[in-house]
Every structure is written in C-alpha cells, then in structure tokens.
Amino acid sequence: MREAKEVTIYDIAKKLNISPATVSRGLAGHPGISKKTKKKIIDTVEEMGYRSNHFARNLRQKQTHTIGVMVHELNSNFITSVLAGIEKVTTEAGYDLIIAHSSESAKKEAANARNLFQKRVDGLIASLSFDTTDLDHFQPFLNKDVPVVFFDRVEQDGNRTVVVIDNAKCGYMATEHLLSQECKRIAHVTSSLNRNVYAQRYKGYRDALYDKGLPFDEKLLLVGDLSEQAGIDAANQIMKMKPRPDGIFCTNDFVAAVCMRTLKEKGIRIPEDIAVVGFNNDAIGHLIEPTLTTINYPGIDMGEIAARNLINHLKGISNLQQTNTVIVRSELIIRNSSVRKKK
Amino acid sequence: MREAKEVTIYDIAKKLNISPATVSRGLAGHPGISKKTKKKIIDTVEEMGYRSNHFARNLRQKQTHTIGVMVHELNSNFITSVLAGIEKVTTEAGYDLIIAHSSESAKKEAANARNLFQKRVDGLIASLSFDTTDLDHFQPFLNKDVPVVFFDRVEQDGNRTVVVIDNAKCGYMATEHLLSQECKRIAHVTSSLNRNVYAQRYKGYRDALYDKGLPFDEKLLLVGDLSEQAGIDAANQIMKMKPRPDGIFCTNDFVAAVCMRTLKEKGIRIPEDIAVVGFNNDAIGHLIEPTLTTINYPGIDMGEIAARNLINHLKGISNLQQTNTVIVRSELIIRNSSVRKKK
DNA sequence: ATGAAAGCGCTAACAG
DNA sequence: CTGTTAGCGCTTTCAT
Numbered sequence: 001m002r003e004a005k006e007v008t009i010y011d012i013a014k015k016l017n018i019s020p021a022t023v024s025r026g027l028a029g030h031p032g033i034s035k036k037t038k039k040k041i042i043d044t045v046e047e048m049g050y051r052s053n054h055f056a057r058n059l060r061q062k063q064t065h066t067i068g069v070m071v072h073e074l075n076s077n078f079i080t081s082v083l084a085g086i087e088k089v090t091t092e093a094g095y096d097l098i099i100a101h102s103s104e105s106a107k108k109e110a111a112n113a114r115n116l117f118q119k120r121v122d123g124l125i126a127s128l129s130f131d132t133t134d135l136d137h138f139q140p141f142l143n144k145d146v147p148v149v150f151f152d153r154v155e156q157d158g159n160r161t162v163v164v165i166d167n168a169k170c171g172y173m174a175t176e177h178l179l180s181q182e183c184k185r186i187a188h189v190t191s192s193l194n195r196n197v198y199a200q201r202y203k204g205y206r207d208a209l210y211d212k213g214l215p216f217d218e219k220l221l222l223v224g225d226l227s228e229q230a231g232i233d234a235a236n237q238i239m240k241m242k243p244r245p246d247g248i249f250c251t252n253d254f255v256a257a258v259c260m261r262t263l264k265e266k267g268i269r270i271p272e273d274i275a276v277v278g279f280n281n282d283a284i285g286h287l288i289e290p291t292l293t294t295i296n297y298p299g300i301d302m303g304e305i306a307a308r309n310l311i312n313h314l315k316g317i318s319n320l321q322q323t324n325t326v327i328v329r330s331e332l333i334i335r336n337s338s339v340r341k342k343k
Numbered sequence: 344m345r346e347a348k349e350v351t352i353y354d355i356a357k358k359l360n361i362s363p364a365t366v367s368r369g370l371a372g373h374p375g376i377s378k379k380t381k382k383k384i385i386d387t388v389e390e391m392g393y394r395s396n397h398f399a400r401n402l403r404q405k406q407t408h409t410i411g412v413m414v415h416e417l418n419s420n421f422i423t424s425v426l427a428g429i430e431k432v433t434t435e436a437g438y439d440l441i442i443a444h445s446s447e448s449a450k451k452e453a454a455n456a457r458n459l460f461q462k463r464v465d466g467l468i469a470s471l472s473f474d475t476t477d478l479d480h481f482q483p484f485l486n487k488d489v490p491v492v493f494f495d496r497v498e499q500d501g502n503r504t505v506v507v508i509d510n511a512k513c514g515y516m517a518t519e520h521l522l523s524q525e526c527k528r529i530a531h532v533t534s535s536l537n538r539n540v541y542a543q544r545y546k547g548y549r550d551a552l553y554d555k556g557l558p559f560d561e562k563l564l565l566v567g568d569l570s571e572q573a574g575i576d577a578a579n580q581i582m583k584m585k586p587r588p589d590g591i592f593c594t595n596d597f598v599a600a601v602c603m604r605t606l607k608e609k610g611i612r613i614p615e616d617i618a619v620v621g622f623n624n625d626a627i628g629h630l631i632e633p634t635l636t637t638i639n640y641p642g643i644d645m646g647e648i649a650a651r652n653l654i655n656h657l658k659g660i661s662n663l664q665q666t667n668t669v670i671v672r673s674e675l676i677i678r679n680s681s682v683r684k685k686k
Numbered sequence: 687a688t689g690a691a692a693g694c695g696c697t698a699a700c701a702g
Numbered sequence: 703c704t705g706t707t708a709g710c711g712c713t714t715t716c717a718t
Contacts, residue, residue: 361688362688362689362690363689364688364689364691365687365688365689368688375687376687376688377687377688380687380688399694401694402693402694402696403694404694405694
C-alpha cells in the first residue's frame with residue numbers, strides 16, 4: 001500500500017501530454033483553461049494521488065497563506081471562543097492557522113514570535129502574555145510589513161490595531177452593581193496593573209467609587225498573579241481587614257471562585273456578608289455556589305473581528321492603520337453571588 | 344526601518360567572497376569547515392539579519408521538522424497538560440509543533456488530518472474526537488510511512504501505537520470506592536460506549552459491581568454527550584428512579600459538577616443521599632461544594648511519552664511497531680463528594 | 687576545507 | 703487556450 005514517491009505536476013503533465021504550467025493553472029482555477037483540460041487534470045490528480053507541495057509553492061510565491069495566532073493560554077472559555085471566531089473567518093478566506101501559546105511567559109512569547117516569523121506567517125493575531133513588558137519581539141513583523149492585530153491583552157500605546165472590550169466600563173459596571181447592592185467597602189482582587197486589561201478595570205472600579213462619593217482605600221486593592229494561591233491569599237487578607245469589606249470585584253472568575261470557597265470555609269456568607277463579582281463568564285461561574293455574577297463578552301466576535309481586519313488588510317481591501325481600535329460589546333450578568341437587595 | 348528584501352545565503356556568500364555551499368555548511372554545523380570561516384559566517388548572518396528559508400530547505404530535504412498534534416478540544420486541564428508534555432520533548436528535540444483541534448467533530452478531524460498531511464508533518468500525535476468512527480483519514484499518513492501515535496482516546500484494535508491509562512481499572516477503582524462507602528445502587532453517567540475510554544470505564548464499573556455480588560441494572564447506565572444539558576438530564580433521570588440511586592460515577596468532572604448542582608437544587612444531600620465520583624481531576628473539582636472525588640492521571644507524562652516515542656521512531660532509535668501500548672499510571676483522589684463512612 | 691552545479695516542485699512572465 | 707523558460711533559496715553530490 002506504500003506509494004513509492006511523491007507525484008508532482010510533471011508526472012500528471014506527462015501522463016496527459018500537456019505542460020506542467022497548464023496543470024498548475026488548471027489546479028489554481030485560472031481563467032482561460034478549457035473546461036475539458038481542467039477536468040482531465042482534476043481527474044488525473046485524483047487518480048495518481050497527487051498532493052501539491054506547499055514548500056515549492058511558498059518558495060515561489062513568497063506567501064504562506066498561513067496566519068499565526070499567539071495567545072497566553074489555551075484553557076479558558078474565552079480564548080477557545082476567540083480561536084473559534086478566528087478559525088471561522090480564516091478558514092472561509094482560505095488561510096491556515098498556526099496557534100502558539102506562551103503559558104503566560106514573555107520569554108516563551110518571544111520564542112513563539114521568532115518561530116512564527118521563521119515560518120513566515122502572512123499575518124499575526126496576538127494577545128500578550130502576563131508578564132510581557134515590551135513589544136520588541138513583534139518588531140521583525142512590522143519591519144517586514146507583516147500585519148499584526150492585537151486583541152484583549154494589548155499595549156496601550158494607541159499605535160497599533162487592537163480589538164478589545166471597554167474594560168474600564170466593565171470595571172465600572174461591576175463596581176456600580178456592587179454599590180447598588182449596598183456594598184460600602186469593596187475590595188478589588190486583580191493582577192499586575194501594567195497589563196492594560198487590569199489597569200482599565202481598576203480605573204473603572206475607582207471611577208465608580210468616586211462617582212458615588214466613596215473614598216478609595218489603597219488597602220482594598222489586592223494584586224496577585226491569578227493563581228489559586230493568589231485567590232486564597234486575597235481571601236485571607238480580606239478576612240483580616242478591619243472593617244471587613246462587604247464586596248469583592250475579582251478580575252476573573254477562577255480567582256473569584258477560589259476566594260469564595262476560602263471565605264465560605266471561614267464562615268463568611270455570600271452574598272449576605274460579602275458580595276462577589278467576577279469577570280469572563282467562565283463555566284465555573286454557574287457551577288459554584290452561589291452562582292457567580294460576572295462580566296460576559298463575546299470571544300467569538302473578538303476573534304472574528306480580529307481575523308476579518310487582518311484578512312481585509314492582507315487582501316488590500318482595507319488598511320490596518322485606518323481602523324485602529326475596535327471595541328466589542330460586553331455586559332454584566334447578575335447571578336446569586338452579588339444580590340443582596342430585595343427587589 | 345523596513346528591510347528591502349530577504350537576505351539569502353548568496354548575499355552573505357558574496358559579502359564574504361566564499362561560496363553559498365560553504366555558508367550552508369557553516370550554518371548547518373558541518374564538520375570540515377574551518378573555525379574561522381564559520382565564525383565569519385555566523386557574524387555576517389547576524390549583521391545582515393539573515394533568516395533561513397524554511398521552504399527552500401524543506402523543498403530540498405523533504406523533511407519539515409514539524410510534528411502535528413490533533414486533539415478533540417483545547418479547554419481542559421488534561422489536554423493542556425498533555426500539550427505541555429509534548430512541547431517539552433519536541434522542543435528539546437528541535438521539532439516544531441502544529442496543533443489542530445477538532446471541536447469533537449469527526450468531520451473537522453478529517454479536515455485537520457488532510458491539512459496536516461498537506462503540510463507534511465514528519466509525525467503525528469492524535470486523540471480522537473467524540474464521534475470519530477473510522478480511521479480512514481489517517482491512512483494517508485500510514486501509506487507514506489509518517490508515524491502516528493495515539494493517546495487517550497484511541498481505537499481499540501490493538502494495531503497501533505497508543506498511550507493510554509487503564510480506564511477499566513480506573514472505572515473499577517471509582518466504583519469500588521463508592522461501594523466501600525456503602526453505596527448499593529450506583530448510576531453511571533457517561534458517553535458513547537463506542538469510544539474506548541468510556542467503554543473501558545464502563546467495564547470497570549460493571550466488574551466492580553460483579554465482584555461485589557451486586558446485580559447490574561441497565562437503567563442505571565446514562566449515556567449522554569457530556570454537555571451541560573446532558574448533566575442536567577442525567578440528574579433529572581436519577582431523581583425519577585425508584586429506588587433512587589445512592590451513588591453516581593460520572594465519566595468526567597464537568598458533568599459530575601452539573602449533576603451535583605442539579606441534584607442539590609432538588610434537595611439531595613451529597614454525599615449523604617448520593618455520593619459522587621468524577622473523572623479527570625479538573626480545576627472545578629475543588630471549587631465546587633462538596634469538593635469532588637475524582638480520578639487523576641498525568642497528562643504531562645502522557646504527552647511526554649507519546650512525543651518521545653514518536654521522536655525516537657523518527658530518529659530511527661526505536662520502532663513504533665515494537666512498543667505498541669503504553670499504560671500510564673492513574674489514581675483515585677478522594678474528596679468530600681463521596682465520603683459517607685466514618686473512619 | 688571549499689567551490690561548481692544541479693535540482694527539489696512550483697508559478698509567472700512571455701510568447702505564441 | 704497552452705507551452706517554454708527561468709528562478710524562488712537551499713542542500714548535496716562531485717570535484718579539487
């Protein structure tokens with residue numbers, strides 16, 4: 001059953017007594033190839049088990065029809081829906097995808113960037129890792145005019161094409177909701193404020209407090225690394241605070257869930273003693289008890305938009321420089337972890 | 344800052360007044376290139392910003408140094424640890440990775456297979472999608488002697504290289520544990536028994552009952568698609584059963600969590616009324632209440648083993664035909680959802 | 687230790 | 703509508 005060696009367009013040309021160029025054109029769907037020859041070609045291709053050689057093709061065309069995607073992690077609802085959105089658009093447009101993930105490490109992110117650059121992707125879609133501080137590793141792409149679109153975790157220098165949600169607004173909504181539930185002292189559990197998403201959510205949190213005339217207390221800001229331990233630590237710190245906070249706004253659902261568990265172990269009632277709001281609308285949100293109020297935003301749309309922008313640019317339909325920032329809708333989903341007020 | 348065009352080995356050869364062949368050899372670390380020339384080459388490469396052209400190289404060598412990974416889904420702890428294991432080994436061995444996921448669709452799996460075949464991966468590591476029934480789409484790889492290693496979800500025809508856990512044993516352990524907690528009527532919530540993993544777990548479940556002298560009741564077998572709805576349905580069916588089961592063995596943690604939530608909403612106490620055991624040791628397991636007893640198995644090891652096998656084969660060190668089946672260790676983790684017996 | 691030359695498989699320009 | 707030709711950038715004999 002083993003096939004001896006690779007079939008090339010020369011083989012099929014020879015068999016058909018036509019030139020390789022014609023075969024190539026037939027396969028590429030060029031205009032100006034008779035229906036008959038085209039059919040013959042397709043048939044013979046099938047018959048001989050020909051598969052086109054990407055490398056020869058890319059070598060010739062200097063295009064890979066591949067776009068690279070760099071994400072910080074794979075195991076979240078959000079990221080997988082973004083990927084689904086990207087896939088949908090790129091597949092339709094005839095592009096392949098290479099997915100690389102950095103495990104939240106700037107070093108690995110840089111390595112991935114190098115790798116994708118080597119692989120000569122036609123374009124790049126990226127969300128930054130947790131501890132990425134500079135964008136030097138993207139410079140090679142820009143130097144070669146390989147378009148790059150960032151989503152979610154982006155640099156805030158306003159100089160690149162980005163697809164994001166309005167994190168400040170979301171932070172505001174979350175906090176405002178807690179305030180509406182008569183929380184007076186709201187802690188904010190988050191991560192490095194160097195990352196745009198966390199900085200913006202924090203800003204929204206502070207703005208909401210400010211608008212309500214409440215003072216901001218620095219002690220209520222708990223910065224960690226979003227690990228399980230970070231959630232436990234945050235909960236423990238909250239327990240020690242005097243007076244104890246009566247609301248928590250967590251920057252993701254996992255950490256919110258860990259906090260809630262830890263607090264409950266210590267006898268805190270949620271939402272009566274402390275109301276909790278998370279972020280991301282991950283699956284855990286409605287498996288834990290009480291179910292978690294959170295911010296939802298459509299990963300799939302973000303993916304589609306990012307991909308569409310990139311591809312339009314590649315096809316010369318649009319220019320990335322023009323559409324600098326796309327903001328995707330987002331919403332507050334109210335569940336039991338935060339509702340204390342009788343209707 | 345834009346570089347005009349790609350630097351090739353010809354450019355660096357010209358600059359150094361040597362031949363392109365020498366440059367190629369210098370870069371490849373060939374023996375029989377003087378240290379001096381080699382250094383000159385490396386320096387110039389650096390200076391001129393040369394990057395090697397994968398396509399030309401692959402075209403010439405007919406090797407891609409890339410291995411393909413096909414998984415059914417990305418958003419689970421298990422899969423991401425497998426990927427981490429694979430990555431570790433392949434990176435060390437100088438191979439690149441292309442990750443494709445089928446979203447549990449056989450159709451998409453076949454499309455991915457075609458794509459990876461087109462891309463001419465040197466080898467393949469795969470876990471089957473939920474509804475894959477035949478392995479025809481892997482045939483092209485075998486025809487071309489591209490080695491394939493399967494892990495976790497595999498075909499049980501004993502004719503390929505597979506890396507798995509002993510699912511029957513795990514099913515046995517889980518059920519035996521429930522029995523030891525004085526469960527008398529244990530439901531099994533699982534998925535299509537055509538998939539090896541579920542069939543084996545089911546077998547373990549039945550064997551444990553048998554060994555304890557308990558009859559098997561067909562009504563206690565609940566087959567669904569592992570969606571949230573499937574979990575809810577299973578719980579509802581269990582509520583309706585008379586007599587009601589006092590134990591549930593679920594084939595994954597997510598479904599177990601959904602079941603537990605649904606049962607609790609109906610006033611069932613866990614583990615007092617019904618004890619629950621899951622499978623996979625996902626993160627939710629210790630966020631829900633009560634914490635979930637489950638089966639743990641090391642994805643990272645499975646990934647490493649699968650990758651190592653493949654690479655050894657590629658390097659001619661070993662032959663895949665020889666080591667047909669690798670079984671990785673697994674263990675029962677006892678948490679609160681199942682413990683009813685006083686010590 | 688290095689060079690010359692051929693060729694991997696494809697596509698695009700040019701010609702007819 | 704189709705053929706001829708050249709060349710993408712690299713590696714690899716075969717020489718020297």
